[in-house]
Amino acid sequence: MARLPAEGKRIGIIGKGGSGKSTAWAHVLAYYASIGVPAIGQDADEPGEKEKGSLLTWSEKVDIGAPVYRAPAAPRIGEEARRLTPPHGLCLIDTGAWDRRSGNTHFAVLANIDLCVFALPPTPMEMERAGSVLRAYKQMRDFGLTPPRTVFLLTLVNPNPNTASTKETRDDLVADNFQVLTTTIPRKDGRGSYAQSFGTKPDVRPGSPMARLGDELLREVTR
Ligand SMILES: Nc1ncnc2c1ncn2[C@@H]1O[C@H](COP(=O)(O)OP(=O)(O)OP(=O)(O)O)[C@@H](O)[C@H]1O
Ligand SMILES: [Mg+2]
Structure with missing residues (x-):
């Protein structure tokens, strides 16, 4: 596993309301604890x-x-994020629902992270909405700020791997030169699944989607 620098790294997650941001961060934090990567959440x-x-x-x-x-x-x-980041560790920053009114808080996060994860359910309607984030990035550049390196995370994905919209969304994003993480987070509605996980000890057994997300993010932020 690549070693994180002394000052650590910060990873933010953005996306529309209910795209699974907090669920992902709770699981990834629990996963890092289980494998001994020092991490905190903001x-x-x-x-x-x-x-x-x-x-x-x-x-x-x-x-x-x-x-x-x-x-x-x-x-x-x-x-504050830099102060709280453990040495050689990670600070995972969770954000509220991205919408057209998104303002200072979202911009402050975007301006202070090493990597941004854009949680996106793979449907044409969500792709449409993603445009408002990309406009925010343009606005940052207009102000002389550098938007963070951003990777898409396909979330709430239909568990059937052959579902057309997942592959199409990935292909569309890649065609537009965006990076899409290999890991996807399936939509799970059964008992004991992500849908019911709020407030419970996150299940992060090795090889599970959230564990793989944690591994992939570590690779992305240290490369
Ligand atoms: N992979 C999943 N499969 C099924 N349900 C999920 C999944 N991830 C999250 N959920 C459920 O969807 C709802 C929203 O999830 P969550 O709170 O993580 O989203 P969020 O992006 O943080 O929302 P907000 O923008 O409101 O903070 C919750 O009820 C959660 O349990
Ligand atoms: Mg949330």
């Missing part, structure tokens, strides 16, 4: 109506193996 979800399902609330219900801290106001998110 919850930059705006406190509010969706608070019940936030990464911070999850970590208050059960020990996920790594501490989660509430992000400060936007101007201090970067310095």
Whole structure:
């Protein structure tokens, strides 16, 4: 496993409401704890109506193996993330639902991470919506800021690997020169699955999708 630099690395996750961001980060944090990678979470979800399902609330219900801290106001998110990142470790930053009104908090996260994971359910409608993130990246460049290296994570994927929309979405993104992670997160609705996992100890057995996501992100952030 590639060693992380002394100052560690920061990985953010963005995506529309309900795309599985907090679920992914809770599992990946638990996975890193299980394999001995020092990691912490920073919850930059705006406190509010969706608070019940936030990464911070999850970590208050059960020990996920790594501490989660509430992000400060936007101007201090970067310095706080750097301060909290364990030596040779990772800081995983969770964000609230991306929508057209997304503002300072999302921009503050984007400006302070080494890698951005864009959680995207593979449907034409979601692809359409992804455009608003790409416009935000253009806006950053217009301000002289460098958007973070971004990789797409296909989430809530139909478990049938031959489902056309998953392959088509991947092919479309790759054709547009975007990087799509090999790992996909299946939509699971059964008992004991991701759908019911909020507030429970994340199941991160080796080889599971979330464990593979953790491994792939480690490779991506250290390459
Ligand atoms: N892979 C999955 N399969 C099925 N259900 C899932 C999966 N991932 C998450 N869910 C469920 O979907 C809902 C939204 O998940 P989650 O809270 O992780 O999304 P989010 O992107 O963090 O949402 P928000 O933008 O509101 O913070 C939850 O009820 C969760 O249990
Ligand atoms: Mg969330």
